Amino acid sequence: MKPLIFNFPSEETLAQSLVKKNSAEKGLWNHRLFPDGESYLQILSELQNREVILLCSLNQPDSKLLPLIFFSEAARELGASKITLVAPYLAYMRQDKRFQKGEALTSDYFAKIISKYFEELITIDPHLHRRKSLDEIYAIPSKVLHAAPLLSEWILENVKNPVLIGPDEESEQWVSEVAGRANAAFTVLRKSRHGDRDVEVSIPDLENYKDCVPVLVDDIISSGKTMIAAVQHLRKQTSLPVICMGVHAIFGGTAYKDLMASGVGQVVTCNSIQHESNGISVEKLISDALKLNSK
Ligand code: R5P
Numbered sequence: 257m258k259p260l261i262f263n264f265p266s267e268e269t270l271a272q273s274l275v276k277k278n279s280a281e282k283g284l285w286n287h288r289l290f291p292d293g294e295s296y297l298q299i300l301s302e303l304q305n306r307e308v309i310l311l312c313s314l315n316q317p318d319s320k321l322l323p324l325i326f327f328s329e330a331a332r333e334l335g336a337s338k339i340t341l342v343a344p345y346l347a348y349m350r351q352d353k354r355f356q357k358g359e360a361l362t363s364d365y366f367a368k369i370i371s372k373y374f375e376e377l378i379t380i381d382p383h384l385h386r387r388k389s390l391d392e393i394y395a396i397p398s399k400v401l402h403a404a405p406l407l408s409e410w411i412l413e414n415v416k417n418p419v420l421i422g423p424d425e426e427s428e429q430w431v432s433e434v435a436g437r438a439n440a441a442f443t444v445l446r447k448s449r450h451g452d453r454d455v456e457v458s459i460p461d462l463e464n465y466k467d468c469v470p471v472l473v474d475d476i477i478s479s480g481k482t483m484i485a486a487v488q489h490l491r492k493q494t495s496l497p498v499i500c501m502g503v504h505a506i507f508g509g510t511a512y513k514d515l516m517a518s519g520v521g522q523v524v525t526c527n528s529i530q531h532e533s534n535g536i537s538v539e540k541l542i543s544d545a546l547k548l549n550s551k
Contacts, residue, residue, distance in 0.1 A: 263310070313529050424445060425444060457482065
């Protein structure tokens with residue numbers, strides 16, 4: 257029997273195309289809030305012995321977690337044989353360490369909750385920093401997909417003579433791979449974070465890349481402060497347009513507006529999170545991963 261693909265509203269376009277390409281069936285469900293803010297949820301598709309795939313990008317995770325849990329509980333009670341969570345963006349990966357006494361290790365706790373309610377997890381470039389693999393915190397099998405080839409492809413098609421710049425040491429893992437595939441040079445800056453929205457990055461040394469278009473590459477753009485600090489340095493060194501590329505377009509609050517006002521030439525992100533800066537589709541990545549899964 258074909259797997260059923262359910263989705264949260266923000267993943268509608270992605271879900272429709274995945275359904276088409278994976279000869280899956282679209283799952284039907286309703287979710288709304290009662291006047292008091294509690295969730296009402298109803299699964300309309302027949303689930304007995306069916307494999308269920310739930311597509312939900314986990315930006316703004318706190319408001320999505322309860323509906324996610326309720327969906328899983330209901331789907332199980334209705335007879336689903338397996339429930340896979342496809343979260344193109346996986347939240348709660350950054351607090352993986354207790355920096356100060358008493359802090360909650362939210363990445364561990366979030367992983368415990370997701371592992372309890374789903375049988376498998378598929379995600380794109382989770383923010384693995386101090387951890388080597390999701391297996392260190394997730395008790396369920398996970399499939400990690402990588403956007404680097406898509407970013408390289410975009411650069412090859414759209415930027416003549418690029419030099420790639422990672423805004424901090426952590427970004428080296430992505431930047432080096434994207435640069436390799438795009439036949440471009442790369443350099444990595446150093447970053448000091450003094451607060452959620454207080455970031456300093458080192459001045460890039462572009463002495464050898466004077467005629468190159470600077471392309472900043474990061475996995476997450478959240479407050480935008482990392483990108484903004486790097487763009488401000490670059491604007492002093494080159495008159496060529498600075499391009500910012502991010503995998504996950506979180507853009508909290510006024511982040512996107514602030515980044516656009518910083519003098520950046522172009523901002524391009526993947527549609528792992530729906531956003532107006534999306535210019536790269538992860539649809540094939542997920543589609544290929546699901547093909548391996550579908551029976
Ligand atoms: C670092 O941990 C990440 O790779 C990103 O650099 C970071 O999340 C970006 O955050 P923001 O946009 O808030 O500076």
